Amino acid sequence: MSAVAVVVFPGSNCEHDVVRALRGLGGDARLVWHGDESLGDASAVVLPGGFAHGDYLRPGAIARFSPIMAAVAEFAAGGGPVVGICNGFQVLTEAGLLPGALRRNTGLRFVCETVTCTVVSSRSVLTSGVAPGTRLALPINHGEGNFTCDPATLAELESSGQVVLRYEGNPNGSVAAVAGVANAQGNVVGLMPHPERASAGLLGSDDGLDLLRSLLDSAADGALSGRSRGAAAR
């Protein structure tokens, strides 16, 4: 089985956690440098957390122009699973692969805590194996995770099942307490919580494994059908 490509930008800091968590589930994962132009035969892509390019200008604003991002966009257009976690979510919105934007948290506080999230929709590569209504304890760790979009976009996201994860309470002021969204096809997902940090009981929660397992299953499905393979061939 081909590997999940975990993209490393200058300033990424969660890439090894993602690789370790995926391998712990029996998946294969490898790091890909942002300056590369090809994802090879990747079965899925993860844009990890961190502070790509120092978050200068806006988080993700510079990273979206990294050479690898053309390959990520092409992979996504071909239906390949793409997940952005925290800073990766910010990169995906800046790149226009996901709707909305992430602004400074309400209250200007950098939030670093474990929060409870509810899975809202199973219509995504990250939540396909998790029943709606499932509550997950997941760490958040961000200063700019305040998801924003116009009311018409929000209504569309809600009605089409693209809001995949919602906070209980609202730690950062996001509209409708949105913690994670997917694109219309469900193959591109962004979320502020870190499933890779909730990957062992010793860390306080292993609820993130439910999400990462869904991603590995989606990657395997894509590899079987040849969907992502075609998209990744450059």
Next chain:
Amino acid sequence: MGRDAPRDGARRVGLVRFDVHVEVRGLEGIADPEGQTIERALPALGFRGVDSVHVGKVVRFVLDAPDGESARATAEEMCARLLANPVIERAEVTVVPAAAPQPVAGS
């Protein structure tokens, strides 16, 4: 050469140097937590009558272009592609001819 030094040697013939000032602000109706926090802080220091505080950012640069119109068009394109995120921000571009270099005293 410092990065702010004018690179006259690199300037192409027929181009004019402009000072470009881009102000990036949040869209109307988008929450501005920084502005709100400052608005709450100012009365605590005794400043009265302050309202509608908004925080944005300013990007300044010099640009060589054939004329002011094309300098503005280039700056607007920079805003659309990088300097502002149209989902949450709008940008206001000001373009003025760069001040002529001061003649060296005594020459």
